[in-house]
Amino acid sequence: TIDGDALWRDIMAQAHYGATRKGGIRRLTLTQEDAQVRAWFEKTCSDLGATVSADSLGIQFARVPGTDESLPPIIIGSHLDTQPTGGKFDGIIGVLGGIAVLRALRETGHRTRHPIEIANWTNEEGSRFAPAMLCSGVFAGVFDEDYALSRTDRDGVRFGDALTQIGAAGPERCGDHPVVAYFELHIEQGPILEAEEKTIGIVTGVQGMRWYEVTVTGADAHAGTTPMSMRRDALQGAIALMAAVQSIALDHGPDAVGTVGLVECRPNSRNVVPGEVFFTAEFRHPDDSVVVAMEMAFRAKAETIIATGLDVAIAQVWDSPAVKFAPDLIAAVRDAAQDLSYPAREIVSGAGHDAAYLARIAPTTMIFVPCAGGLSHNEEESATPGDVAAGANVLLRAVLTADQA
Amino acid sequence: TIDGDALWRDIMAQAHYGATRKGGIRRLTLTQEDAQVRAWFEKTCSDLGATVSADSLGIQFARVPGTDESLPPIIIGSHLDTQPTGGKFDGIIGVLGGIAVLRALRETGHRTRHPIEIANWTNEEGSRFAPAMLCSGVFAGVFDEDYALSRTDRDGVRFGDALTQIGAAGPERCGDHPVVAYFELHIEQGPILEAEEKTIGIVTGVQGMRWYEVTVTGADAHAGTTPMSMRRDALQGAIALMAAVQSIALDHGPDAVGTVGLVECRPNSRNVVPGEVFFTAEFRHPDDSVVVAMEMAFRAKAETIIATGLDVAIAQVWDSPAVKFAPDLIAAVRDAAQDLSYPAREIVSGAGHDAAYLARIAPTTMIFVPCAGGLSHNEEESATPGDVAAGANVLLRAVLTADQA
Ligand SMILES: NC(=O)NCCC(=O)O
Numbered sequence: 001t002i003d004g005d006a007l008w009r010d011i012m013a014q015a016h017y018g019a020t021r022k023g024g025i026r027r028l029t030l031t032q033e034d035a036q037v038r039a040w041f042e043k044t045c046s047d048l049g050a051t052v053s054a055d056s057l058g059i060q061f062a063r064v065p066g067t068d069e070s071l072p073p074i075i076i077g078s079h080l081d082t083q084p085t086g087g088k089f090d091g092i093i094g095v096l097g098g099i100a101v102l103r104a105l106r107e108t109g110h111r112t113r114h115p116i117e118i119a120n121w122t123n124e125e126g127s128r129f130a131p132a133m134l135c136s137g138v139f140a141g142v143f144d145e146d147y148a149l150s151r152t153d154r155d156g157v158r159f160g161d162a163l164t165q166i167g168a169a170g171p172e173r174c175g176d177h178p179v180v181a182y183f184e185l186h187i188e189q190g191p192i193l194e195a196e197e198k199t200i201g202i203v204t205g206v207q208g209m210r211w212y213e214v215t216v217t218g219a220d221a222h223a224g225t226t227p228m229s230m231r232r233d234a235l236q237g238a239i240a241l242m243a244a245v246q247s248i249a250l251d252h253g254p255d256a257v258g259t260v261g262l263v264e265c266r267p268n269s270r271n272v273v274p275g276e277v278f279f280t281a282e283f284r285h286p287d288d289s290v291v292v293a294m295e296m297a298f299r300a301k302a303e304t305i306i307a308t309g310l311d312v313a314i315a316q317v318w319d320s321p322a323v324k325f326a327p328d329l330i331a332a333v334r335d336a337a338q339d340l341s342y343p344a345r346e347i348v349s350g351a352g353h354d355a356a357y358l359a360r361i362a363p364t365t366m367i368f369v370p371c372a373g374g375l376s377h378n379e380e381e382s383a384t385p386g387d388v389a390a391g392a393n394v395l396l397r398a399v400l401t402a403d404q405a
Numbered sequence: 406t407i408d409g410d411a412l413w414r415d416i417m418a419q420a421h422y423g424a425t426r427k428g429g430i431r432r433l434t435l436t437q438e439d440a441q442v443r444a445w446f447e448k449t450c451s452d453l454g455a456t457v458s459a460d461s462l463g464i465q466f467a468r469v470p471g472t473d474e475s476l477p478p479i480i481i482g483s484h485l486d487t488q489p490t491g492g493k494f495d496g497i498i499g500v501l502g503g504i505a506v507l508r509a510l511r512e513t514g515h516r517t518r519h520p521i522e523i524a525n526w527t528n529e530e531g532s533r534f535a536p537a538m539l540c541s542g543v544f545a546g547v548f549d550e551d552y553a554l555s556r557t558d559r560d561g562v563r564f565g566d567a568l569t570q571i572g573a574a575g576p577e578r579c580g581d582h583p584v585v586a587y588f589e590l591h592i593e594q595g596p597i598l599e600a601e602e603k604t605i606g607i608v609t610g611v612q613g614m615r616w617y618e619v620t621v622t623g624a625d626a627h628a629g630t631t632p633m634s635m636r637r638d639a640l641q642g643a644i645a646l647m648a649a650v651q652s653i654a655l656d657h658g659p660d661a662v663g664t665v666g667l668v669e670c671r672p673n674s675r676n677v678v679p680g681e682v683f684f685t686a687e688f689r690h691p692d693d694s695v696v697v698a699m700e701m702a703f704r705a706k707a708e709t710i711i712a713t714g715l716d717v718a719i720a721q722v723w724d725s726p727a728v729k730f731a732p733d734l735i736a737a738v739r740d741a742a743q744d745l746s747y748p749a750r751e752i753v754s755g756a757g758h759d760a761a762y763l764a765r766i767a768p769t770t771m772i773f774v775p776c777a778g779g780l781s782h783n784e785e786e787s788a789t790p791g792d793v794a795a796g797a798n799v800l801l802r803a804v805l806t807a808d809q810a
């Protein structure tokens with residue numbers, strides 16, 4: 001079994017890099033804080049005897065050899081980047097759970113057949129550079145490397161330049177890396193496990209999700225002198241569309257969600273009727289056809305705003321269809337939880353994860369553990385040492401099962 | 406009469422400082438661009454024989470002596486700061502029209518009884534530092550100097566520090582400056598004069614206006630995993646309130662306006678349900694009681710949002726009641742327009758102006774000229790050389806009338 005205390009110490013150690021006053025982490029991908037945690041990852045894994053490398057998009061791999069080095073590695077991974085107001089667990093326990101597995105193997109002297117690698121995927125959150133899971137997407141052949149390198153953040157900084165800035169890239173071309181199976185441990189980020197008092201979520205797949213960028217254009221005008229009837233107020237048009245994102249989700253059943261997360265108003269001056277508003281929207285549902293239906297309803301709403309004399313441009317910037325994980329690995333997780341007597345249930349992930357893209361190129365699954373109140377993407381995100389250790393123990397067992405397959 | 410060509414050349418000359426690609430000006434108060442236009446103002450006025458000074462808030466005064474230096478000056482003024490996407494005329498023609506008056510006096514050798522001063526008021530726009538007309542407000546005793554110095558912009562920079570940064574302050578304490586009468590030439594910024602083919606607006610007063618800062622607080626949450634029913638989405642709450650600003654204005658007759666100009670969403674990440682939204686709102690009407698009624702309707706709407714489980718804080722950050730200008734000076738403007746055979750009509754200003762505060766301490770009035778399509782606070786703002794010259798000619802005559810009073 002894994003050393004739960006050491007795992008918890010690692011969680012607290014990495015939390016220094018980008019620590020916020022409210023106890024969370026602000027560690028956007030490819031920033032100085034990200035560079036710090038990458039160095040920490042490299043040192044921590046090296047100290048456990050692993051060899052650490054990075055590929056052309058800065059994805060880090062920490063490798064311990066197997067007894068048969070001709071076999072491709074089993075990869076355990078997740079991400080160390082966070083949201084602007086992120087917590088200490090999202091992504092982190094997937095990487096650090098992998099480190100806990102390395103530590104357990106080292107301490108027991110157990111040698112796996114396959115090499116074992118821990119991956120720290122670059123830009124999973126998608127907060128600085130859209131879309132999310134950008135680099136696991138390139139790794140899995142969903143996106144071109146050039147597409148990734150040319151993404152820009154809201155200040156216009158290119159992904160490629162940010163990568164160079166922190167010197168995170170390595171020699172291997174992204175995707176030129178074998179993988180025989182992929183495991184990811186994660187907090188649920190939702191309320192179900194906690195509510196049902198389950199320790200382990202046996203993740204069977206990931207729901208479908210689409211992201212949009214919307215620009216509403218009207219005309220800048222004086223707030224004091226322009227009669228209401230003469231305005232082309234981009235914000236008021238955007239408001240109607242942003243409200244529709246919520247109402248459309250509510251119209252599509254309890255499993256549907258719709259969110260506007262980012263808004264930019266221009267020129268953003270108190271006494272100027274806004275001439276342009278940019279906002280992002282997303283819809284998610286376990287059934288892809290419902291995601292499509294929500295998009296159609298949103299586009300229909302946009303037509304009604306265009307009819308008022310405003311311009312509306314909607315760009316779909318991401319489409320991540322629903323994913324089903326590998327039955328063998330799901331069974332390995334189920335068996336591990338049962339052997340260890342952890343209360344468990346099957347669950348579909350509401351969040352996107354690097355595993356969703358890895359599933360396209362290798363047998364893949366995930367293990368969830370509860371987080372307090374289902375809260376995530378929030379500085380108050382929290383999980384218990386016992387639950388995290390339980391998740392890592394299930395991870396260890398499932399990996400050993402896969403190693404024998 | 407004034408030299409219309411020289412006035413137009415001045416307008417084009419100042420437009421270099423902060424020029425935008427779309428032909429407008431971005432010259433927020435107390436920035437480097439503002440420092441440049443201040444230096445231009447000082448040189449231009451000095452070349453016309455005026456003595457230029459600045460007070461403790463950076464308000465610039467260019468003075469030519471009168472025949473009786475014991476008399477307080479007649480001040481002609483407006484502002485050289487602009488909106489982020491401002492035009493070449495708003496405020497500018499009031500200052501440059503004053504310079505045109507100096508030039509006319511110099512070229513004809515006419516000596517006024519009173520000293521004549523041209524004022525360039527600091528931070529009229531209120532875009533960088535709220536509220537608008539901040540320094541004419543201190544000048545008129547409405548605000549304390551410390552209040553002005555402690556205003557912060559959206560990046561947290563204090564007004565006082567920005568003032569020091571560009572070295573714009575002079576030795577005289579703001580407000581320790583005599584004034585016997587105040588005139589301000591301005592574009593209408595609205596559609597009425599153009600629609601009625603009038604060259605001159607005889608401005609009888611300024612409508613009432615109030616500004617608000619609104620913060621809606623919910624909780625950051627994951628956009629993919631948080632069911633709609635468990636969200637405390639600050640943006641969706643803010644949307645309902647921002648939509649109400651428009652609908653409340655529409656409910657209060659054709660003279661009412663209500664605007665949301667500035668929005669900040671936090672943490673502003675695509676896949677995070679926003680935990681906090683800050684926005685500004687304003688209501689205006691020629692009748693102060695209608696402004697109060699709109700505020701009450703807005704606060705009532707906020708209660709309904711609070712009832713949904715969000716926190717809403719509304720701070721009234723500015724109250725500028727309706728203003729009536731001095732009958733004698735209004736008459737002087739009317740007579741000047743008539744003598745010069747310019748089509749004219751009385752008009753109430755929808756925009757705030759430094760004149761609104763000067764009216765509290767001295768006989769004050771304004772002269773409006775048309776602008777194309779009523780467009781202002783927009784880079785495409787435009788006015789004709791003929792109309793601007795007509796306004797400056799009316800200004801010159803009205804000033805000479807006041808000088809004899
Ligand atoms: N796990 C996680 O929060 N990933 C971010 C991608 C998403 O928005 O679901």
Ligand SMILES: NC(=O)NCCC(=O)O
Binds near residue numbers: 496530531537758
């Ligand atoms: N003249 C002008 O645009 N002033 C800005 C203050 C206001 O918002 O009315």
